[in-house]
Amino acid sequence: MTRASTPPILLQLQTAESLSTQATALRSLKNETIGHDQRKETWVRNGIIPILSKVLVSRQPTPQSSGLNGATKDIEDPGSHGDADEACLQAIIILGSLAQGGAAFLAPILASGVLSTLLTILSTPDCPSSFVLPILRTLNNIADRLPLQSQQHWPKDTRLADLLFSNEHIGCLSRIIGRDYDTHNDLAAIELATALIGKLCTEEAHKAVLADCGVLDALAVKVASFVVAQGFVLPGAETHVHESGALGSLPAPAPPTAKLAPILRAITVIIEHSKWRAEHFLSSPGIVTVFPKQMPDFAPSDIKKGPWGSTYFSGSAVPRHAGASPLEYLLPSVPLSPGKATPSAANFPPLGPHGSSHRRHSQSFPTPFSIFEAPASDEDENAVVPWLLYIVRAENGMARLMAARLATVLFRLGLTKKHRVSMFCYLLIPILIRMLDKNYETANVDGVQYGGLVPSTERLREEAPAVLATLVIDDQELQKHAVEGEAIKRLSQLLKETYNPVPENRRPMWHAEGDQTFDDSDTLPVECKLGQAGYSPIHCHVMRYRENILKALAALVPFKDEYRKSVCEAGVVPYIIDSLKPCSDDPSGDTASPKNTAADGNPTPTLLAACGAARMLTRSVSVLRTSLIDAGVATPLFVLIRHPDIEVQIAATSVICNLALDFSPMKEAIISAEILPVLCEHAHSSNTKLRIESLWALKHVAYNSTNDVKIKIIEGLEPGWIKEVITQDPTTALAKRGMDEEMENGAGGGMNRANSAGEQVDLLNPVEDSQGRDEDSKMADSLPPSKMSLEMFLPDVTRRRKLALHGDIDQSTQARQDDIAVQEQTFDLLRNLICGQGASEMIDHLFKEIGQDVVLDALADKLRPRTIHIPNRRDSTSQKPLQVPTEILVAVTYVIIHLAAGLPWHRQLLVSHRDLLRYLIGYFNHAQRDVRTNCVWVVINLTYEDDSSDRDGCRERAFKLRSIGVIDRLATLEDDPDLDVRERTKTAQHLVNSLTHA
Incomplete structure (x- = not known):
C-alpha cells in the first residue's frame, strides 16, 4: 500500500515565502501534534524533523539572514526578526512534543543532529530569553526517555550528555545555573538545568568537566543561597566575604518556591566516587562564603604587644577550642553504643564541645562517638555536613533524601568526622528505613513533582535503598543498626x-490502516524512521x-x-x-x-x-551448601559469564570465585560445565578487572584439584602468557608512582605533563598560580545582568590544576594497582598448582612448560632490592630505595615455600640459585608478618628431613643457609611481636642447628 500524499501543512512549510507564513504553519502543526502520538508518528515519517532542523539552523547568527529556500535577502522586513524567533520557538516546542511521544521518537531526533543546533542556540550570548525554557524542557523530555530505550543495554546512550557536557556547550550550564532567583523564569531555568545534570551525568569524564568548567562552583552558590534564606550563615561570616576564595558578598537568599533537591542531586552525581571533586565543592566560593573556616581563638591575656606595635603570643599561649559549629546545636544528642562508654562518660553527651576522645580503629570495627567528640587526628569538617543533617530532619520528600545522599557521599569519601557514625546510626538509618514503608509518602509528601516520568512518591521509594546501601557498606556498626531496624x-x-x-495504563499505538500504512519505511532516511518502542x-x-x-x-x-x-x-x-x-x-x-x-x-x-x-551470600558456607544450591545459583552464572557485556562477565566471575572454593559443592560443577576454558580466555582480556577475577577463580579451582585439572589450566592460560606475566617488573610502575609522590610534595625542579584535559600541568608545583594561564580563568560567554560575575563560577587556576592533577594521579595509581594485582593472582595460582597431592609432578611440569631458569629467575627478581634515581635535585646522585609491593612479596614467598617442599633436587635448585636466597635474607625483618613467617617457612622446608636418604642434602642446605647469615636473621625474630613467627623461628633454629652441629 502506498504512503499517503504530503499533508497540506507540510507543503505550506516547504513552500513558505515569508517567515510569518512559516511561523503560522508551525503554530498550526504544533496544535496538530501536541497530545496526539499517532499524528506525531505520521509527521516524523513525512520528514518533519529535517524541516524543524532547518528552521533552527536558520536562527543561528550569520552576517546576513538566509531566505527560506536558499535565496539571500538583502533587505529584511522590520518584523522578520520577530517572525524568525517565533518560527524557531514553535519548532522547539514541536520538537519537545515529539520527544514526549516516547522512546521510539528519540532515534530520528538523535540521528538528525538537531540537538547540536538546539545547544548552539542555547549557548550563544544573544539567545532570546523566550528560548531558554522551551529548549531546556525539550532536552529534559529527551533525557527522561533515554533510559526507556537503553535500559537493557550498558553503557547507556550518552550522545546527549556528550553534546551537553562538551567544551562547546557546557558554558551555558554555568550561565543558567549562575543566575539569581530573580524571576519565575530564572527559577525554572535553574531547576531544569540542574535536572539535566542529575539525569545525564553518569560518565567520569563528564563529572570531571563539570567540576573543571565551573558548574560545580555555580551549584555551590545555589546551596549558599538556601543557607542564607534559612538563616544558617555562620556568625561572623560577613567579615570574611572579601577574603581570597570568597564571593565578595553573601548571595541573595533563595525564594520559598525554589527547590533544593535538584541542586543537591546535581552536586552529588558530580562529586561521588571522587574525593578531589568533593573537596573542590567544599572549597568553592559559595560554601566558603557562608561557612568560613573557624580559626582557633586566644585569650586576650595571651596576646602581647611588642615595642614597635607588633603583636605576639605569650609563651604560655594556648589556643582555645573554637567549639562545635553552631549548626551542631540544632541536631539532637545521640547515645553512645552500649558497652562502649567510658566510666566517666554519660549515655548522652553534654551540650558543649567537651567530651572523651575515642577513635574508630577501622571501618570494620568502629568505635562510636558522641555528637561533639572531635578526635585531634580528624581533619576539620565543613559545616555543610551538620547543615545537611539538619535538612534531613527538617525537610521531607526528595529534599530529605537528597540531603541524606549527599551527606552519605561525603561520609564515604572521608570528609566527615568519625563521630558522625553514631549520628548516622540514630538519625539517617531510621529515616531511610522509614522511607521503605508503602505509606511513608502519604504522610511526608512535599507536594513537589521533581520531573521525570515517575511520580515523586515512587521515585523516592526507588532511590532510598541505594542511599542506604552506600551508607552501610563496609561499616559493621551501621549495618547492625540497619538490621536491628x-x-x-x-x-x-x-x-x-x-x-x-x-x-x-499505556497501550500500543493504534493505526487505522494497520501496519501496511508504512510498508516503505525501509527506504526512509534515518531521521524519518522511528526506533524501537x-x-x-x-x-x-x-x-x-x-x-x-x-x-x-x-x-x-x-x-x-x-x-x-x-x-x-x-x-x-x-x-x-x-x-x-x-x-x-x-x-x-x-x-x-x-x-x-x-x-x-x-x-x-x-x-x-x-x-x-x-x-555476599556465597561468603557463608552454610548458605552456599543449602539455600544457594537449592535455588540453582550456578546455572544462571554459567550463562552470565558468557554475557556480551564485560561488566556482567566481571560480576559473574566474582561470584564464581566463591563457588570455586574447596569446601564448595559447586567446584566440580564448574569443572564439569567447561567453565575453565572461559576463565582462561577471560584471563587474557584487555580489561584488567576481568583478568584479576578470572585468575582469582582459577586459583580457587586449582587448589586441591587433580593434576589433570591443573594441567588443563596451564594449557588454557598458555605457558608463554604465564611467563610474560611473572617476568614483568612490578616496581617499574611503582618507581613512577614514587616519582609522582615526590613531585606532588614539591621536591625537586619543575616537570610538566599533560592532564586529562590535555593541558600541561607542573607536577612539582601543582597548585602554584601562573600568570601565563590567566586566560584560563575566564570564559568567552557573557553573563546576563546579575549581582555576581560569571568568572567566579570558573575555578581559579590553583583549584583547577589541583583538581586535574589529582584526577590523573587517581587514574594512574589505580592502573598500577591493577597491574600488581594481576601478577599477585598469577603467583597465587602457581602456588596452588604446585601444592597438595602430586605437587612434585606439577613442579616438574611447570619447569618443563615455562622453563626452570625462567621461574627461579622471576622469583629472585621479585625479591631484588631496588633504588631509583631522583632527577632534578641538587645532588644528582640522590637515590631512593623502592619497596616491592607487599602483595607480591607474600605471593612470591609462598611459591618458594612450596618449591622448598618438593623433591630434594627441587630444594637444591633453590639453594644453588645465585641470587634467590641472598635476596630472601633481606626480608626476614619485613614489617608485614606474613612475609616474615614465609621467610622462616622457607628455612624449615629446606632443612626438614623427609627421609633418611635426604639427610646429606639437608645438612648441605643447612650449611649453605648458615653461611649466608640465616642464623643471625632468625635470632632477630626470637622476640617477634607475632606468636606464629616466634614459634616457627624456634623450629627453624632447631633444624639448622641440629644439622650443622651434628
Missing part, C-alpha cells in the same frame, strides 16, 4: 513485590527499584553470617537467583505490557546488583 525483612518483602505484575516508565522504575534493593541487601550482609541467614530465612534467595536472568536480546516483543516477572529477565544494571548480592 528490620531493614533485611523490609527489603526482602520489597524485592518479592518487584516480581508482582505491574498494571500498565522501548520500555514503559513504570517498567524501568521497577527494574531500578529491584536493582537498588539488591544493592542494599548486599551491603548489609558482607561480614555477619547471621545476617546472611536472615536473608535466607526471609525466603528471598530464589528471587535473587531470578534476578540473575538477563533480558531477551529480541526487541520485537511487546514492550508496552509489564515485563517485570521472573520469566522476562533483567537489564544489565539489575544483573550487576544481583551478582553483588549473590556474591
